[in-house]
Amino acid sequence: MINNDVANQLQLLIKAVAPPLIEVADTPLEAPKWVPGQRLQAVVLASLPNERFQVMVSDHELDMNLPRNTQPGDKIDLTFVSAQPRATFVLTRDIPQPQGAQTDTKLSQTARFLGALLRGDVPAAGKDQAGVVARAMPILSGPPADVPDLASRLGKALSQSGLFYESHQAQWVAGQRPLAELLQEPQGKLSPRLEIASAPVLQEAATALEKNQLASALTPDRLPVRDQVHPQTTGLVQQQLEVLDGRHVVWQGQVWPGQTMEWKVEEREARQEENAPADATEWQTSLRLHMPRLGNINAVLNLTPKGVQLKLTANASPTVITMKDRQADLQMSMEASGLKILSFAVDVADE
Numbered sequence: 001m002i003n004n005d006v007a008n009q010l011q012l013l014i015k016a017v018a019p020p021l022i023e024v025a026d027t028p029l030e031a032p033k034w035v036p037g038q039r040l041q042a043v044v045l046a047s048l049p050n051e052r053f054q055v056m057v058s059d060h061e062l063d064m065n066l067p068r069n070t071q072p073g074d075k076i077d078l079t080f081v082s083a084q085p086r087a088t089f090v091l092t093r094d095i096p097q098p099q100g101a102q103t104d105t106k107l108s109q110t111a112r113f114l115g116a117l118l119r120g121d122v123p124a125a126g127k128d129q130a131g132v133v134a135r136a137m138p139i140l141s142g143p144p145a146d147v148p149d150l151a152s153r154l155g156k157a158l159s160q161s162g163l164f165y166e167s168h169q170a171q172w173v174a175g176q177r178p179l180a181e182l183l184q185e186p187q188g189k190l191s192p193r194l195e196i197a198s199a200p201v202l203q204e205a206a207t208a209l210e211k212n213q214l215a216s217a218l219t220p221d222r223l224p225v226r227d228q229v230h231p232q233t234t235g236l237v238q239q240q241l242e243v244l245d246g247r248h249v250v251w252q253g254q255v256w257p258g259q260t261m262e263w264k265v266e267e268r269e270a271r272q273e274e275n276a277p278a279d280a281t282e283w284q285t286s287l288r289l290h291m292p293r294l295g296n297i298n299a300v301l302n303l304t305p306k307g308v309q310l311k312l313t314a315n316a317s318p319t320v321i322t323m324k325d326r327q328a329d330l331q332m333s334m335e336a337s338g339l340k341i342l343s344f345a346v347d348v349a350d351e
Helices: 004-017 109-119 124-129 147-159 165-173 194-198 200-204 208-217 231-246 317-325 327-336
Strands: 039-048 052-057 060-065 075-082 088-091 132-135 248-256 259-269 281-291 295-304 307-314 341-348
Touching: 132 147, 147 248, 147 259, 231 248, 307 317, 317 327, 317 341, 327 341
Parallel strands: 132 248, 307 341
Antiparallel strands: 039 052, 039 075, 052 060, 075 088, 248 259, 259 281, 281 295, 295 307
């Protein structure tokens, strides 16, 4: 099920590329137990000032915005989108019909994709790959000699995956990220106005207004007519929504030629402890590698407000013994870097 965070993202995206959302002015005292994607029939009771209408939806009288030609007594079909920050709907007629059905409504590819998300009809293949960043080319030319450089390159590979393009775009507008980095991401490479970015005036400096205008031009799913998306960005939109829903990203690829790695980053709710902030979060990052001599190795780090919890496992007993022999050295190195180690375990993998 799509949670509230993803539903909020759907609202923002639908506003940009599809008919306006129907928003309720005041939340009912008894909150309806509707779920995103649920279809409801409504009856228009009366017209109100400011082009709003009093509508009965499942025994709840709601004040909502509807098309101007709506009349009291009309029956309309609504699809529920989200309860936060207020109850929000779209007209069911504006959501794509099942394959083979006839409809006069012409929707953009993005709107069709969002409609499929609301109905839970996202193709299974897309769901399997959502949130997974795959890289074919190795990050390094050989085994790393500089650990900080490896960490930097891994972070860059994830950052430039396109999953965070909109936030990076906002950073660029605020002068916090160079334009060259923005254009290295998949969306930037697909922009139909990429040549604008090479103008000398943009290389020197640009006003905030110019940056805002160019930001819109560089967003491939927001073309001037706002009725189409680049076909190669649809998968990225799906991945972005799935990352918001699952709160994790998986990177898969070659660290250096012949050495593959799976890297997972996940956001988790922090354990409620005394004096802990109500909105505190924890992060878990894990690595999975198969080394030629050491076999399968897993590393899991839990990053908490109080410090780091580390667990290393391997499927080969000699490898576990080797790691235990060097455990103290690794812990001292991590603490010298400013990390507070709360726990450090080395064990044989359960697999």
